[in-house]
Amino acid sequence: MIDLLADLLGPDSAPLKPLAPSARPVTPADPETACMGRVSEATLAQLLGLTAGRIRQLQQDGVFQRVGRKDESFDIAASVRAYCDFMRDSVKRQGSTDELKAEKVRQAKAAAEKLEIANAKSRGELVPVAEVRAAWADLLRDVRAGLLAVPSRCGAELATKLAAEDVAVIDREIRLALERLADDR
Structure with missing residues (x-):
């Protein structure tokens, strides 16, 4: 199962540790993820390199969904996919914010240059x-x-x-x- 998760995360991810003995894999209803199972909040946090608090925060934000009789566990495959989608969306949002910042900087530089030219004209330093x-x-x-x-x-x-x-x-x-x-x- 560790190798399967490592394949899902990609070659740049941190090495995965075996699941803690307290994590009891349960067969999910989805046959595609039947071999993967479910894990606790702590195990999911360890798997993704996050804190348990961050897992709870992302669950409240709708990124992760708890499953099971008492909603005590997370489906590994669904959680990893959801987290990857969340990170991709974050990168896209960050990219558009960077472009917006760059455009604002460019506009500020253009305005400053225009003001410098106007000041130089008024001082008689520039001629037509x-x-x-x-x-x-x-x-x-x-x-x-x-x-x-x-x-x-x-x-x-x-x-x-x-x-x-x-x-x-x-x-x-x-x-x-x-x-x-x-x-x-």
Whole structure:
């Protein structure tokens, strides 16, 4: 019978001890569990690794049902199945509670981040992206215009030293450099 119960509980359960001599197995009415019998509250507690008080509490909660003439014993198979079902349901309930907690934490973090952004905006630490892009575009337009003016300014100041072809080479190189910068974007 111990081996049968160990199979029901699975390989991760604590090793089972033989039933106490006071536990008198009685043949249950259900033929499927006829080989298993009934046990006392203390034996069921030992079998499941619980206290007798916890067995009584679970019985009051409707997990275990007493059987017998004077309701003094528990059917082993039915009790083990009921306890396994109870534990599975507990794990499912705990899983949904964990998901709910995780969602609340995520929402709290999002709210805190939103508040931090609003505070940074009010302190002037953040600027709109469109304004930054417009400022950079203006600056780069001015830089481009200044660079493109270099060959003609150099040609005018150095007219005696530079030929028109030299000014054209400088102009071509500056334009090429600007095109390469534009292509890298």
